[in-house]
Amino acid sequence: MTTTYALLLRGINVSGHRKLPMAELRELLEGLGHRDVRTYLQSGNAVFTTDGPGSESALATAVEQAIEERFGFACDCLVRDHGYLAAVEQACPFPADELEGKQLHAVYYSEQVTADRFAAVDAEALAPEAFALGDRVMYLHTPDGLGRSKLAETVMRPSLNKGVVATARNWNTVRKLVEMTAAG
Known part of the structure; x- marks a missing residue:
């Protein structure tokens, strides 16, 4: 195979x-x-x-x-x-087609993470930024981009990601990797 x-x-x-x-x-x-x-x-x-x-x-x-x-x-x-990559793209809870690639990110994890891990994150205080969990992925909506994002800074803290590998990609890269793996 x-x-x-x-x-x-x-x-x-x-x-x-x-x-x-x-x-x-x-x-x-x-x-x-x-x-x-x-x-x-x-x-x-x-x-x-x-x-x-x-x-x-x-x-x-x-x-x-x-x-x-x-x-x-x-x-x-x-x-x-x-x-997996195509499923992550399809399951995005944010309006990906309406956003710039820098406004939406996927944080891929080595294993499933649960909402309990991020229970201390005050999502309301960080609005309009938002996050949602999926299958070994976190979707990050950062209207001003990742570099200025207080939410990204918060959820990517080592203390919240202890024991897992986490790596983020912007939505342009998410889509490109889906395309590249489909062509293989």
């Missing part, structure tokens, strides 16, 4: 730290036996096709180990297939 996956790397190529050139990431993925490897932007998005059964977590672990061996730093990774 052949499956196309998106690889989401957390915290690379940010402010000159943890540099991982996309050409070298493509080589690394090909060296792990993956095919049709493509990258999107410099912020750690890749798409690849692989054969045989493989869990998303096992694929992510293999990439994390290879990155640490080759580049000398740890990098959290998430791997998601096309079906």
Whole structure:
């Protein structure tokens, strides 16, 4: 069975730290036996096709180990297939077609998170910003963008994300990864 996956790397190529050139990431993925490897932007998005059964977590672990061996730093990774990515896009509770890509984000998690984790967040005080939870994802509506978002700053605190990997993508990237994994 052949499956196309998106690889989401957390915290690379940010402010000159943890540099991982996309050409070298493509080589690394090909060296792990993956095919049709493509990258999107410099912020750690890749798409690849692989054969045989493989869990998303096992694929992510293999990439994390290879990155640490080759580049000398740890990098959290998430791997998601096309079906999951398309379902996240379809389940968005916010009017995605009416918003700019910078106003809507998906925070992907390594496992399901519950509302209890975010019970201390005073959502009303942060309005008009809003969030909603889905299947291993949080949807963030940030009308002024993520960089100025008090909500994003709050929900991305390490104390609220303890024990899980969380990585955010703007809605343009969400859509592009759905498109790229469909083409695989």
